[in-house]
Amino acid sequence: MASRDKFAFVLYRPQSAGNIGAAARALKNMGFDDLRLVGRGPLNDREAVKMAVHADDLLASATVYPDLAAALADCSLAVGTTSRRGGYRSRATPLRPAAAELDALAASNKIAIVFGREDRGLTNRELKLCHRLITIPTAPEYPSLNLAQAVMVVAYELMMCASAAVESVRAPEFVAASISDPMLERLAEALVAIGFIPDDNPEHIMLAIREIFGRSGLTAREVEILNGMARQMRWVADGGHRTLAEKRRAGRKLR
Numbered sequence: 144m145a146s147r148d149k150f151a152f153v154l155y156r157p158q159s160a161g162n163i164g165a166a167a168r169a170l171k172n173m174g175f176d177d178l179r180l181v182g183r184g185p186l187n188d189r190e191a192v193k194m195a196v197h198a199d200d201l202l203a204s205a206t207v208y209p210d211l212a213a214a215l216a217d218c219s220l221a222v223g224t225t226s227r228r229g230g231y232r233s234r235a236t237p238l239r240p241a242a243a244e245l246d247a248l249a250a251s252n253k254i255a256i257v258f259g260r261e262d263r264g265l266t267n268r269e270l271k272l273c274h275r276l277i278t279i280p281t282a283p284e285y286p287s288l289n290l291a292q293a294v295m296v297v298a299y300e301l302m303m304c305a306s307a308a309v310e311s312v313r314a315p316e317f318v319a320a321s322i323s324d325p326m327l328e329r330l331a332e333a334l335v336a337i338g339f340i341p342d343d344n345p346e347h348i349m350l351a352i353r354e355i356f357g358r359s360g361l362t363a364r365e366v367e368i369l370n371g372m373a374r375q376m377r378w379v380a381d382g383g384h385r386t387l388a389e390k391r392r393a394g395r396k397l398r
Contacts, residue, residue, distance in 0.1 A: 149249035150301060151177040152294060153214050153257045155269055162261065164194030164202060165291030171198035173298035178205040179214045179255075194291075211257070211272050212324065219252035219317035220245075220357065223265050223273035224293060226286045234354065235276035238300050246304035248360070251316040256297055261290050271350055272320070274357020317360035326366050326373070327353060333373040336380035 152170055157163050157180065167178055178201060195202045208214035215221045222245065225235050245254055257273055259265035270276070279288060279296050288296070317323075331349050334340045340348045361369075379387065390396070 146249070147174045147302070147305060148177060149253055150175055150245075151179055151214075151218060151253065151255045152298070153179045153181065153211070153255050154183070154290070154294075155211055155214075155257060155265065156182045156260050157258075157290060158261050159290070160188040160191040161194045162290040163188075163205075164191035164196075164198075166258075166294040167191075167195045167202040167205065168198040169291055169295035170298055171201050172295070173302040175298055175301075176201055176204070178202070180205055180207045181211050181214050182209065183207065211269055212320070215255050215257075215272060216321040217253060217319050218255040219319050219323075220248060220254045220275065220360065221257055221273045221320060222254060222275045222277055223257045223270055224259070224297065225264055225270075225276055225278055226281070226288065227264065235278040238277050238279050238297060241275070241277045242297075242300040242304045246301060248317075252360070253319070258290060258293060267346075267350075271346055271353065272324075274353060315360060315362060318363050318366050322363070322366055323356070323361050326361075326370050327356075329370060329373040333376035333380070336377050 152166070152175060154163065154166060157166075163180065163183065170176065170178055191202060192199050206214075222241075248254065256277075257265065257269070259269060265273070277297075279293060281288065327349065330352070331340070331345045334348070335342045335345055375383075
């Protein structure tokens with residue numbers, strides 16, 4: 144069973160102070176207390192306090208970050224929310240089955256649930272920092288949820304999973320985004336260097352690679368291996384292939 148302090152709820156550039164307050168109230172209702180705001184303040188806005196009701200303490204303790212990467216730096220897994228479909232969003236997992244898996248992973252990992260702006264949600268720029276996507280099933284005639292409503296539904300499902308779960312096998316401990324993101328940047332540079340992905344649009348493939356790693360999670364040892372692979376690819380691309388060819392011709396060990 145995951146501790147509820149293992150989840151961070153991140154509101155990316157929320158437009159409505161009332162929604163921030165209502166989200167704080169929803170989190171307190173469900174027993175969560177890690178509210179993070181990206182690019183929004185101050186936290187003592189009258190409308191926010193009014194909508195928070197008795198969760199004004201949670202509102203006051205919310206942390207403001209300058210950008211999304213900073214808000215996710217200490218989290219091992221970033222989960223974006225979306226109501227739109229198509230492209231990478233078509234692989235979004237419905238909330239209920241996703242919540243059970245996230246609850247199990249949160250036993251050993253800090254997990255961020257990311258919510259986008261009220262008017263447009265998360266764009267592809269923000270999605271590239273998320274490892275997985277979840278969606279809340281709704282009536283197709285009107286799928287859009289209010290921001291605070293979406294926070295409440297996600298928090299409720301996570302609370303129910305935490306209440307029902309029975310601890311069994313310990314989940315693996317994954318590295319935080321502050322460790323995995325630099326590795327992904329090195330890997331992208333290496334893949335561009337060897338011509339696997341185009342240098343004018345590397346994110347097209349890197350979003351898929353991030354999703355692959357997000358499904359499995361990355362341990363410290365795995366990040367170390369991937370960093371080594373990236374360094375070796377860059378070395379080969381920068382002329383190291385000639386050294387490798389000479390070693391093979393001479394029958395010498397490659398490493």
